[in-house]
Each structure stands twice: as C-alpha cells, then as structure tokens.
Amino acid sequence: MILDNYAIIYLLSNIFFLYVIYRFLHMFFDERLTSRKVELISYLVYFVAISVLYLSLKTPLINLVGNLVLFFMLSMNYVSTWKSRLTATVFMYAILICIEAITVLGLQYLNLNASFKGTDVELIAALISSKILSYMVVLILSNFKMVRNQVNLSVLHWLAIFLIPIGTLFSTFLLITSETGNSLALTITSISVLFLINIFVFYLYDVLVRSYQQKFERELLWQQNEAYVKQFELIRQSQDKMRTFRHDMKNHLSVLKSLVEKQDVEATLTYSQGITEFLDNPDEYARSGNSELDGILNYKIHEAREKGVQVDLKLTxxxxxxxxxxxxxxxxxxxLDNAIEAASLVTAEKKIRLEIFFKRNLLHIQMVNPYEGELNQQNGRFGSTKNDHEHHGIGLNxxxxxxxxxxxxxxLSPxxxxxxxxxxxxxQGAAITV
Amino acid sequence: MLRIGICDDERHICSQVEQMLADIAEETRQEWEMQVFSSGESLTEHLREGKFFDVLFLDIELPRINGIEIGKMLRYDLGNEATKIVYISGKESYAMELFTIRPVDFLIKPLERARLAETMDRVRYLIERGTRIFEYKNGYYSYKIPIQEILYFESSGKKISIVMEQEKRQFYGKLSDVEAQLGGRGFLFVHKSYLVNYAHVIEYQYESVTMTNRLALPISQNRRKDVRNWIMNNNIGGDEYDIR
Incomplete structure (x- = not known):
C-alpha cells in the first residue's frame, strides 16, 4: 500500500519535474531542431523511461546513467554543438542531484519519520520539496542569459568548465551510496558545498561565454573601424583626383579639341577613355553615398580581390x-566573409554576385557564391567547410x-x-534588445 | 503600344535613349511611341495638361525642376500610380526621397543597351499585369475593372469591397475565390479579410502595409512571417516579380 501511494506521488511529482527539465534545457538552448510534436513526445518518452527505471530497478548507478543518457537525448531536440549539449546535460544533472541529495538527507536529519508511524513521510516530503527547490533554482539560473549563445569554447576552457559538474556527480554519488560511516551532517555539508561550487561555476560559464562574445564584437568593431579609415582614404583620394582633374581640365579640353579638328575619332575616344579611367578609383567598388555601407563593402571586396575572388556588386x-x-x-x-572563403576554395570561376537594393521600406540583400565540397550541416545550419575557426559559429549567430x-x-540555401x-x-530603428 | 517619355537636359542622352529604345522595340517587335523633353518644365507642363505616359525615363539631376520633383508631382499631385518611372543618373548615390516615388529601376550613365532591355522587359511585364481585367458579377450584370486601379479587396461577412483610388464597389463573394480568379499574380493575403495589390503598397512594415491611399492595413499575427518570407523569396520588394 505504502509503495503504491509512494509510486503515485513519485509519478505526480515527476510530471512537475518534467517541466523543470524543460525549463532547464530551454535555458541552454533557444532554438528547436525538431518539431514541437517530436519535442513533446521525447519528453513523454523520458518520463516513462525514467519512471520505469526508477520504480522497477531502484539501482542508483543505473538511475544516474539513465538520467544522463536521457538528458543528452532530450538536448538533441535543440540546435547546438556536442560540447554545449554535454555541458548542459552534466550541469543540469549535477545541480539536480545535489538538490535531491540535500533534501533527502536534510529531511533524514530532521528525522520526521519518528513522529509519523507507518508512512515514510520523509521520502514523500523529499520527493515534493526537491522538485520545488529545483524549480526555484532553475528560475534563479534563468537570469544567466549568455549560456544559450552557441559559442564554440576552446577545448581547454570547455574541459575546465565541464570537469566540475562531472566531479560533482561523481563525488555526490559516492557520498550518497557508500557507507563509510560519515556523519549525516558532514555529508549534507559536503554536498551543499559542491552545489554552491556548481552554481558559481555556472555563473563563470556564463561570464566566459559573454567574454567570447565580446572578444568577437571587439574584433568586429576593429574591422569596422579599419573599413572607415580605408573609406576616408578613398574619399580623400578621389577628391585629390578631382582637384588635379579640374586643374588639368583646360589641357584636356585643348587636346580633345585638336583631336576633333584633325577628325581623329579613334584618338579622341582613346583620350576620353583615358580620362574616365583616371577618374575611376580602382579601390572604390561601392559608391552609394551611404558611407558606412560603402566602407564595409569596399573593405571586404578589396579582401576578396586579394584572395582572387571577384565580386559583382549591384547597389541601389x-x-x-x-x-x-x-x-x-x-x-x-x-x-561576405563566408562567401569569400567558400569562393576562394573553388577551382571554377571565383565569382560572387551581390545585389543590395531598397524598395518600399525594405532592404534586400541577395548573394550567390560558388562552393565546393561538403557543407557543414552541424547545428542544422549551413556554414563553410572550415571547422577550426571558433568565430564561425558566432558569426552566423x-x-x-x-x-x-x-x-x-x-x-541560406544551396x-x-x-x-x-x-x-x-x-x-526601422532597432528594437531595444538586452 | 507603349507611350514612353524621355527627359534629360543633355540632348545626346535623350537621343541615345531614344535610339536604344527604337532598336530594342524593333528587335522585340514592339511598337513604342517616344517623346523627348529637354527640360523638367516642358515635361511637367505636358503632364499637367493630362498627357499620359506608360513609362518615363527621368534624369535625376535636371536643372530647376529636377527628377525628384517631377516624380513627386506625378505620384502625389496627380495621383498617378500607373506610370512606370525609370531614373537615369550620373551618380550611384540616391536620396531617400527617390525611393518614395517607387521607381521601377535606376540606370547609371553611360547607359548600356543590355541593361535598358532588361528594364523594359520588367516594365512590360508590370504593365501587362496591371492592365489585366478583374471581372465580377452583381445581380445580373457583370463589371470589369483593370487590375491596376484596385488597391485591395476587403471582405466583411458575405460582401467583398473593391477599394480603388476614388471609389469603392461591393459584390457578394469569397476572397479565396477572388484570389483564385487572379491566379496568384499581383496580390497578397495580408489578413483573412484583406487581399492587397502590391503594386499599390508604398511601405512594408512587419505588422502592416501602407497603401497608396495612405491607409495602413494590418498584417495578421499568424501571417507576418509568411508574408515576410514570401516577399523575400519572390524578390518583389513591391512589384517586381510574381510566382511564375
């Protein structure tokens, strides 16, 4: 009878726990890879699998492994990298197991069962309160918003972060299962300390991701700055040319006049072509008068040229x-970075077609570039063929x-x-984003 | 037959455009009637007197009355949405005002014939689309309206209103039938009760479209993404292409 009651309470509390896990995963990942239906089914599968495992076997080790595997499988619902998936899985479980251990042991410490004969009040209370506590912790952790950015951490940084929840799982597991005769109070304290460490490392993880992002944005700003400097240089050059041209105008006109008088059509055309070429700045590809946009385009097209890639630009x-x-x-x-990189690697014509136009309050950007080889379809996204570059994922993000x-x-479509x-x-003006 | 106006203060540009157009017309077996204006004043005078052009090639940098002012006069003072404007300029930078006149294209001097032919292809397509006829029945009578005069269809209950620049007409029917009759060309469902002619859209926002009568129609919440992706993929940005 007790077992039945207990099982019912376990199942009920597990439904709530399912929601906690859902919130947890959505804290790490913000984009679904699968449909809503598949997501829902996978959570139901998790619910059934873990309930059966728990109620039938009651073996802590199987429970631990089962949860880790199932969490990882749930994370497959979302767009991410395997590193982030592993981190999320382990962090989630380390934090949840700490909470569960603390509540179970804490209630044991209070020794509630002594006052209630016949029912395992402690266990029931632990089931319910651990879930509520987990939910509260998730709510607090949700404030760390950076973790959901899919940043490709360097292996060392990732290991440093990853090993802490792994160690926590290991230690907590040992503390709960082994009968070493440690006092209950000592075990509770140890697990609480581990719990706090994990929360703070989670915070540090958030900070780390933020700093990756900032480093990337700094580089971007630097590039933009570089583009402005180049654009100013271009403007200065073309003004110089205009000044020289104005100065030489009379000479040019008299040459043209004499050529026309001699009725030398070919020489006239060649001469006027020469003037046109003189006025054209070879490094000025974009001349829309929108200096920021011209700047970045001229900068990138110049870069493309150096890699042997031609950019056919139409700008309106x-x-x-x-x-x-x-x-x-x-x-x-x-x-453009991605397109230039892909185009520079092909053996066929290295040519990018870029068209930017404005119509009825809409800015359209349309680009076509050649590519060869496999597209990187990890994350459910297309990217270039390179995989060593940590910025690549941040770029598209x-x-x-x-x-x-x-x-x-x-x-993006091939x-x-x-x-x-x-x-x-x-x-429109940008919406205010945090 | 298309009536084409060309306005540039430089005579040789006018005759160059005229010559190129004459060549293209011959090649594509079209009959185009061309009229050349060497100043903004002479063109605006003709326009005010009620002269209609299907296409206008307008130099932006005209002295005194410039291309922007002519465009504004045509669109706003005369309320003419049907004339297709093609701007010609020596520069590649354009003021925002130019875009509010909704030109079909911008051409840069020196002009290239292939580019001009491309522009005329598009112009012809748009004119052909706009001059098609929408036919509806009211009681025993059937009525005909050229598509380009329709801003949008609005349904309320069993009635459909055809909203035009000057008037509004009603008949009994279903919007989905109207859409089917139009064959998916030139019209966009932004809301379950609005089917808009995107040749008459002057501004797209994520949540609404503003029509040439200055009315902003809402895009229903569940259609916003679809409308946006449709615009992106069909490259219309207004009136350019349809699903073909």
Missing amino acids: IPERLAIQPFDLSVILGNL SVKRSVEKYNGALE KDGKFHTKVLLYN
Whole structure:
C-alpha cells in the first residue's frame, strides 16, 4: 500500500519535474531542431523511461546513467554543438542531484519519520520539496542569459568548465551510496558545498561565454573601424583626383579639341577613355553615398580581390538608412566573409554576385557564391567547410541576432551547386534588445 | 503600344535613349511611341495638361525642376500610380526621397543597351499585369475593372469591397475565390479579410502595409512571417516579380 501511494506521488511529482527539465534545457538552448510534436513526445518518452527505471530497478548507478543518457537525448531536440549539449546535460544533472541529495538527507536529519508511524513521510516530503527547490533554482539560473549563445569554447576552457559538474556527480554519488560511516551532517555539508561550487561555476560559464562574445564584437568593431579609415582614404583620394582633374581640365579640353579638328575619332575616344579611367578609383567598388555601407563593402571586396575572388556588386540604396551601421556591418561582413572563403576554395570561376537594393521600406540583400565540397550541416545550419575557426559559429549567430532586431529574415540555401543567401530587413530603428 | 517619355537636359542622352529604345522595340517587335523633353518644365507642363505616359525615363539631376520633383508631382499631385518611372543618373548615390516615388529601376550613365532591355522587359511585364481585367458579377450584370486601379479587396461577412483610388464597389463573394480568379499574380493575403495589390503598397512594415491611399492595413499575427518570407523569396520588394 505504502509503495503504491509512494509510486503515485513519485509519478505526480515527476510530471512537475518534467517541466523543470524543460525549463532547464530551454535555458541552454533557444532554438528547436525538431518539431514541437517530436519535442513533446521525447519528453513523454523520458518520463516513462525514467519512471520505469526508477520504480522497477531502484539501482542508483543505473538511475544516474539513465538520467544522463536521457538528458543528452532530450538536448538533441535543440540546435547546438556536442560540447554545449554535454555541458548542459552534466550541469543540469549535477545541480539536480545535489538538490535531491540535500533534501533527502536534510529531511533524514530532521528525522520526521519518528513522529509519523507507518508512512515514510520523509521520502514523500523529499520527493515534493526537491522538485520545488529545483524549480526555484532553475528560475534563479534563468537570469544567466549568455549560456544559450552557441559559442564554440576552446577545448581547454570547455574541459575546465565541464570537469566540475562531472566531479560533482561523481563525488555526490559516492557520498550518497557508500557507507563509510560519515556523519549525516558532514555529508549534507559536503554536498551543499559542491552545489554552491556548481552554481558559481555556472555563473563563470556564463561570464566566459559573454567574454567570447565580446572578444568577437571587439574584433568586429576593429574591422569596422579599419573599413572607415580605408573609406576616408578613398574619399580623400578621389577628391585629390578631382582637384588635379579640374586643374588639368583646360589641357584636356585643348587636346580633345585638336583631336576633333584633325577628325581623329579613334584618338579622341582613346583620350576620353583615358580620362574616365583616371577618374575611376580602382579601390572604390561601392559608391552609394551611404558611407558606412560603402566602407564595409569596399573593405571586404578589396579582401576578396586579394584572395582572387571577384565580386559583382549591384547597389541601389538610399544614402541614409534607419538600420544601424553596426548591424549592417555585422550582417554584410560575416556573410561576405563566408562567401569569400567558400569562393576562394573553388577551382571554377571565383565569382560572387551581390545585389543590395531598397524598395518600399525594405532592404534586400541577395548573394550567390560558388562552393565546393561538403557543407557543414552541424547545428542544422549551413556554414563553410572550415571547422577550426571558433568565430564561425558566432558569426552566423550575430548575423541572426542583428537580422532579428529588425524583424527581418535570413535564408541560406544551396541550389544548383551555388550557395544562395537572402536577407530582408525592415528599415526601422532597432528594437531595444538586452 | 507603349507611350514612353524621355527627359534629360543633355540632348545626346535623350537621343541615345531614344535610339536604344527604337532598336530594342524593333528587335522585340514592339511598337513604342517616344517623346523627348529637354527640360523638367516642358515635361511637367505636358503632364499637367493630362498627357499620359506608360513609362518615363527621368534624369535625376535636371536643372530647376529636377527628377525628384517631377516624380513627386506625378505620384502625389496627380495621383498617378500607373506610370512606370525609370531614373537615369550620373551618380550611384540616391536620396531617400527617390525611393518614395517607387521607381521601377535606376540606370547609371553611360547607359548600356543590355541593361535598358532588361528594364523594359520588367516594365512590360508590370504593365501587362496591371492592365489585366478583374471581372465580377452583381445581380445580373457583370463589371470589369483593370487590375491596376484596385488597391485591395476587403471582405466583411458575405460582401467583398473593391477599394480603388476614388471609389469603392461591393459584390457578394469569397476572397479565396477572388484570389483564385487572379491566379496568384499581383496580390497578397495580408489578413483573412484583406487581399492587397502590391503594386499599390508604398511601405512594408512587419505588422502592416501602407497603401497608396495612405491607409495602413494590418498584417495578421499568424501571417507576418509568411508574408515576410514570401516577399523575400519572390524578390518583389513591391512589384517586381510574381510566382511564375
């Protein structure tokens, strides 16, 4: 009878626990890879599997391994890297097992069963209160928002973070299962200390991710700065040229006049072509008058040329846009980086077609670049073929974030051996984002 | 037959455009009637007198009355949405005002014939789409309206209103039938009760579209993403392409 009651309470509390796990995972991952239906089914499978495991076997080790495996499988519902998945799984379980151990042992310490004969009040109370506590902890941890950014940590940084919850799981498990005759109070204290360490390391993990992000943004700002400097240089150069040209205008005109008088059509055309070429600045590809956008485009196209990649640019945009230059830089800089890299690796014609146009309050960016080899489809995303570059994932993530600020859309698709990129942005001030 | 106006203060640009267009017309077996204006004043005078052009090639940097002012006059003073404007300029930088006039294209001097032919292809497509006829029945009578005069269809109950620039007409029917009749060309469902002609959209927002009569129609919450992705993938940004 007691077991039945107990089982019912276990199952009920587990439903609530399912929600806690859901919240936990959504703290780490913000984008589903599977449909809502598959997500729901996977949680139900988890619920059934863990309940059966727990109620039928009651072996702590199997319970531990079962939970870790199942958590990891739940994390497959979301877009992420295997490193982040492992970290999330282990952290989640380390924190949850600490809470459970503390409540169970704490209630044992209070010795509630002494006052209630016949029922295992402690166990029932532990079941319920550990779930409530877990929920509260999740709520508190939800304040760390950076962890959900898919940053590819360096292996050493990741190991440093990862080993702490792993160690916690190991130690807690030993403390609960082994009968070494430690006093109850000592065990509770040890687990509480481990719990606190995990919470703080979780905080540090958050800070680490933030610093990766900041480092990346700093580099981006530096690039943008570099682009501005180059753009100023271009403007200065073309002004110099205009000055020289104005100065030489009379000479040019008299040459042309004499050529026309001699009726030398060919020489006239060659001479006027020469003037046109003189006025064209070879490093100025974008001349929309939108200096921030021209700057980043000229900078990137120059980079592309150095890698032997030709960029065919068509630019029809107004001189001023409500979209922040920073976001335009993030979007165009990263997308062009990827396109240039992919195009530079092909054996066929290394040519990127980029069209940017503005219509009815919408900014369209459309790019087509060639690529060869396998697309990196990890994370359910397309990327270039490189995998050593830690910034790559951040790059596309930043593009996405900037696009979202304007309610925009981003689409990456390989089609007929070419890679197509489309972006749509509403020309509005950026929504305030934290 | 298309009536084409060309306005540039430099005579040789006018005759160059005229010549290129004449060549393209011959190649594509079209009959185009061209009229050249060497100043903004002479063009605006003709426009005010009621002269209609299907296409206008406008230099942006005209002295006195410039291309922006002519465009504004056409769209805002005369309420003409049907004329397709193609801007010609020596520069590649454009003021925001130019975009509010909703030109079909921008051409940069020196002009290239292939580019001009491409622009005319698009212009012809848009005109063909706009001059198609929408037919509906009211009682025993059937009525016809050229598509380009329709801003949007609005349904309420069993009635559908056809909202035009000057008037509004009603008939009994279903919006989904209207959409089917239009064959998916030129119209966009932004809301279960609004089917808009995107040739008459002057501004897209994520939550709404503003029409040429200055009315902002809401895009229903569950359609916003679809509308946005549709615009992105069909490259219309207004009126450019349809699913073909």
